Amino acid sequence: MSATIKDVANEAGLSVATVSRVLNNSANVSEDAAQRVNQAIDKLGYSPNFLGRNLRKRETNVILVIMPTSEHSFYMKIVAGIQKYAQTRGYDVICASSNSTSEIEVRQMNMLFNRTVDGVILLGTQYDADTLNKLSKNYDIALCCEGVDGADVLTVVVDDEQGGYDAAKALIRLGHRKIAFVGANENAVSSSRRRDGFLRAMKEYGITVDPDYIYSGSFEYENGEAAIRYFMSLPEPPTAVFCVSDLLAISAIHGAADLGLKVGKDISIIGFDNITMCEMMLPSVSTIEQPCEKLGEMVVRKLIANITSPAGSKDNRTYTVEHRVILRDSTGSA
Amino acid sequence: MSATIKDVANEAGLSVATVSRVLNNSANVSEDAAQRVNQAIDKLGYSPNFLGRNLRKRETNVILVIMPTSEHSFYMKIVAGIQKYAQTRGYDVICASSNSTSEIEVRQMNMLFNRTVDGVILLGTQYDADTLNKLSKNYDIALCCEGVDGADVLTVVVDDEQGGYDAAKALIRLGHRKIAFVGANENAVSSSRRRDGFLRAMKEYGITVDPDYIYSGSFEYENGEAAIRYFMSLPEPPTAVFCVSDLLAISAIHGAADLGLKVGKDISIIGFDNITMCEMMLPSVSTIEQPCEKLGEMVVRKLIANITSPAGSKDNRTYTVEHRVILRDSTGSA
DNA sequence: GTGAAAGCGCTAACAC
DNA sequence: GTGTTAGCGCTTTCAC
Numbered sequence: 001m002s003a004t005i006k007d008v009a010n011e012a013g014l015s016v017a018t019v020s021r022v023l024n025n026s027a028n029v030s031e032d033a034a035q036r037v038n039q040a041i042d043k044l045g046y047s048p049n050f051l052g053r054n055l056r057k058r059e060t061n062v063i064l065v066i067m068p069t070s071e072h073s074f075y076m077k078i079v080a081g082i083q084k085y086a087q088t089r090g091y092d093v094i095c096a097s098s099n100s101t102s103e104i105e106v107r108q109m110n111m112l113f114n115r116t117v118d119g120v121i122l123l124g125t126q127y128d129a130d131t132l133n134k135l136s137k138n139y140d141i142a143l144c145c146e147g148v149d150g151a152d153v154l155t156v157v158v159d160d161e162q163g164g165y166d167a168a169k170a171l172i173r174l175g176h177r178k179i180a181f182v183g184a185n186e187n188a189v190s191s192s193r194r195r196d197g198f199l200r201a202m203k204e205y206g207i208t209v210d211p212d213y214i215y216s217g218s219f220e221y222e223n224g225e226a227a228i229r230y231f232m233s234l235p236e237p238p239t240a241v242f243c244v245s246d247l248l249a250i251s252a253i254h255g256a257a258d259l260g261l262k263v264g265k266d267i268s269i270i271g272f273d274n275i276t277m278c279e280m281m282l283p284s285v286s287t288i289e290q291p292c293e294k295l296g297e298m299v300v301r302k303l304i305a306n307i308t309s310p311a312g313s314k315d316n317r318t319y320t321v322e323h324r325v326i327l328r329d330s331t332g333s334a
Numbered sequence: 335m336s337a338t339i340k341d342v343a344n345e346a347g348l349s350v351a352t353v354s355r356v357l358n359n360s361a362n363v364s365e366d367a368a369q370r371v372n373q374a375i376d377k378l379g380y381s382p383n384f385l386g387r388n389l390r391k392r393e394t395n396v397i398l399v400i401m402p403t404s405e406h407s408f409y410m411k412i413v414a415g416i417q418k419y420a421q422t423r424g425y426d427v428i429c430a431s432s433n434s435t436s437e438i439e440v441r442q443m444n445m446l447f448n449r450t451v452d453g454v455i456l457l458g459t460q461y462d463a464d465t466l467n468k469l470s471k472n473y474d475i476a477l478c479c480e481g482v483d484g485a486d487v488l489t490v491v492v493d494d495e496q497g498g499y500d501a502a503k504a505l506i507r508l509g510h511r512k513i514a515f516v517g518a519n520e521n522a523v524s525s526s527r528r529r530d531g532f533l534r535a536m537k538e539y540g541i542t543v544d545p546d547y548i549y550s551g552s553f554e555y556e557n558g559e560a561a562i563r564y565f566m567s568l569p570e571p572p573t574a575v576f577c578v579s580d581l582l583a584i585s586a587i588h589g590a591a592d593l594g595l596k597v598g599k600d601i602s603i604i605g606f607d608n609i610t611m612c613e614m615m616l617p618s619v620s621t622i623e624q625p626c627e628k629l630g631e632m633v634v635r636k637l638i639a640n641i642t643s644p645a646g647s648k649d650n651r652t653y654t655v656e657h658r659v660i661l662r663d664s665t666g667s668a
Numbered sequence: 669g670t671g672a673a674a675g676c677g678c679t680a681a682c683a684c
Numbered sequence: 685g686t687g688t689t690a691g692c693g694c695t696t697t698c699a700c
Contacts, residue, residue: 016677016678016679020680048678050677051676052676053678055677057678057679
């Protein structure tokens with residue numbers, strides 16, 4: 001069917017070794033030989049078969065990114081950061097979404113096991129610490145955005161606790177005292193860390209937190225609206241709400257609007273992530289920005305370092321990158 | 335490093351051929367042998383190296399999806415549809431985004447040339463008809479969402495002309511007569527087809543279209559806002575606007591709001607695609623829905639058919655799937 | 669039902 | 685500077 005290195009060698013009247021040499025532009029090949037090989041390549045429309053190459057070299061120079069859902073532009077922004085840096089290092093990046101099902105995630109991890117990719121970056125994962133630790137022993141993996149407690153795995157995240165703190169502080173500074181919190185499920189590390197930071201800020205400013213103001217659900221969209229409905233049914237509703245994700249914040253904004261509230265005036269809502277939609281919404285959404293590109297670059301840089309380093313010396317530390325407070329129209333003074 | 339089929343054979347006291355047979359659960363292998371092999375596999379933690387397998391079988395069972403930008407959930411929805419069907423056929427799906435640069439797109443197409451993947455689905459592409467035709471001769475590729483004029487390549491799209499017609503008709507039925515159109519650049523086939531349909535509807539209802547009402551820019555977000563500003567600066571501004579994408583519609587809604595207009599009352603705006611954001615926006619966005627999952631399933635089904643069929647008998651026709659009109663709050667009666 | 673052996677396309681010793 | 689050759693891990697024909 002398609003030409004092989006052998007065909008090129010024949011066409012050029014040289015050996016496959018020489019062809020391979022010009023293909024990998026290694027030293028020790030004459031001008032003349034290189035030219036003849038390149039001509040033959042053009043003539044035959046030859047393109048090297050990477051299955052052969054990769055098999056031989058025992059590496060693919062491909063990194064797989066697995067995300068829970070691809071519907072969020074947030075993840076794709078991180079992938080963009082990953083891609084940008086990976087390219088400079090000669091790595092290709094491919095992605096797959098598990099749709100939050102561990103079954104599919106496992107299936108996709110197979111690409112690691114069967115040597116189709118050199119490493120995997122997990123943007124939020126279904127795996128528990130034990131499994132991750134085992135995987136990490138034999139393969140090059142990294143977590144990004146969402147850490148796992150007790151996992152000795154290379155991890156790159158923002159300082160979620162501090163992010164939660166900063167969100168609360170921003171609301172307090174706007175004069176709010178009755179501030180509520182909307183979190184995800186308890187086993188989402190990022191969510192509970194953000195709550196910890198939230199509580200720390202409240203404490204620091206001497207504000208007692210009404211237990212009714214702490215709402216836990218999931219990262220699912222509907223949850224934000226549900227939270228607002230609940231808060232507004234309380235005898236003394238909050239004047240500001242911190243949601244652990246922008247999606248929840250947007251959902252909450254909807255809920256508030258449905259209840260006839262003017263968001264940014266009657267009630268202030270701040271999210272987390274700074275997804276593209278924040279700017280597009282009416283009102284635009286205040287948030288804690290995660291620096292997606294930096295997260296992506298950092299995690300892939302560290303991962304490639306692991307891939308190219310000898311077995312015994314893997315880096316499995318946790319790194320954090322700086323977040324940023326962005327106040328838009330969904331928050332206003334109390 | 336990791337175990338090979340040979341190790342398993344040794345451990346089980348059988349030949350590699352037999353191990354390979356149980357791996358591919360082919361016939362002619364005794365209960366006893368199968369058991370011993372499976373035990374050996376478990377004991378060694380063996381996982382077959384697909385580079386070897388793929389090299390030998392000259393196929394990878396992997397399909398690559400290339401999209402112009404991954405920031406739009408729209409594309410990812412199609413990928414989800416692709417994935418869902420591909421899985422049932424034993425294919426893995428990976429994706430990559432070209433960020434609309436042909437350079438990166440070419441780089442990613444390399445996976446096709448170097449045999450890392452069996453086929454490629456392009457969701458909107460930078461390639462011209464000639465290039466696509468050449469590619470299509472030697473490789474299995476398909477276009478989805480966005481066709482290319484003159485390309486004899488397997489294509490799956492919605493009937494864009496009819497979609498444009500239906501959008502215009504929906505606005506006309508709401509009583510509008512002064513209806514404007516916001517399109518992308520001229521070489522975007524989908525955009526110009528939608529305009530054709532728009533014009534057909536207008537003609538059918540005997541409405542003369544003011545040339546000032548036809549705005550052409552690009553698919554970029556900013557374009558919607560710019561269009562609205564322009565329309566509103568006209569001596570006689572339109573009362574309704576059809577944008578060829580939801581993103582443009584959302585941008586237009588913003589522009590209108592900035593000008594103090596109440597969208598859905600003072601001006602009606604309808605988009606195209608039905609991205610997730612349409613429901614989340616305030617007001618929610620009327621649109622022509624593209625059935626993403628169906629598009630995805632259809633294109634991958636046809637592509638797999640091509641991959642598995644002999645060289646001479648490739649299907650390079652264009653298929654269309656049904657769209658749907660969805661009226662929400664961004665449109666109202668004139 | 670099982671094994672021996674060839675070979676997929678490539679790279680990298682090694683020899684010259 | 686170039687060629688010969690072994691072998692990466694796997695499947696598959698062909699014997700038996």
